[in-house]
Amino acid sequence: MTETRNGKKAPGWLKPVLEYGPLLVFFVAYMRLKDQTFLIGGAEYSGFLVVTAAFIPLMILSTAAAWWLTGKLSKMQIVTLVLVVVFGGLSVWLQDERFFKMKPTMIYLLFAGALGLGLLRGQSWLGAVMGDALPMRPEGWMILTKRVMWFFLALAAANEAVWRLTSTEHWVQFKTFGLPLALFAFFMTQARLFQTYAIEEKGED
Structure with a gap:
């Protein structure tokens, strides 16, 4: 069980949902949009880049929810979030x-x-x-x-x-x-x- 900020026990499924939920959403969204191209702001973006752009705020929200519920984050969670924002942002910005x-x-x-x-x-x-x-x-x-x-x-x-x-x-x-x-x-x-x-x-x- 995951201990929440107020000392209560959260359901056992909460931690894996917050950690792996965004990844599964990324996979499902990519499989649906992988063959599509989107015109945004006069530029063309592949389905992969669109899903990547959506994955960044999803990871931010998931990490924020983990912090709000437990009052703490591991170093791995923090580093992972920073790299998602940096490398995901570069991919979308440079379309690479x-x-x-x-x-x-x-x-x-x-x-x-x-x-x-x-x-x-x-x-x-x-x-x-x-x-x-x-x-x-x-x-x-x-x-x-x-x-x-x-x-x-x-x-x-x-x-x-x-x-x-x-x-x-x-x-x-x-x-x-x-x-x-x-x-x-x-x-x-x-x-x-x-x-x-x-x-x-x-x-x-």
């Missing part, structure tokens, strides 16, 4: 799809770089962010941080390969379903690590 397609690459590179910087300093910044939700011993967090860093680098490379070598439709499908499923599968494979380095609660047998 490539900027928005590069957004996932930039997100994963930024977080991989941040995790790598922490590792160089002998710290697990991932543990500092997720430690309360997932108690583990420091050595476990260091191992997981290294794995997540390399995984993010792999996702960045995968995104570059997909948008450069395949069609826009394939990239939209990859972004909507491929990336979230890859993240889910990765953390599922870390179950053994979580069990090995888990911190047992006091009084637990």
Whole structure:
């Protein structure tokens, strides 16, 4: 359950709806408008660019709703929103799809770089962010941080390969379903690590 600003518990479906709802709306809208061209202000815009333009305020509203309900936002939510606005805005302004397609690459590179910087300093910044939700011993967090860093680098490379070598439709499908499923599968494979380095609660047998 998600804890709201006033300390009450929000429905469990609220958080995933706010996080993945805009992405699903983007996918459905693109599939409907992908073959259309729109004349706006004397310039022609593809269906992809029109959907991208609509996705930006949708992400802003979704993030604002998450903040209003919980009173807090994670660093990943803030960075993701900034990159959506910047790269989505550049795509629409310059009428170039490539900027928005590069957004996932930039997100994963930024977080991989941040995790790598922490590792160089002998710290697990991932543990500092997720430690309360997932108690583990420091050595476990260091191992997981290294794995997540390399995984993010792999996702960045995968995104570059997909948008450069395949069609826009394939990239939209990859972004909507491929990336979230890859993240889910990765953390599922870390179950053994979580069990090995888990911190047992006091009084637990």
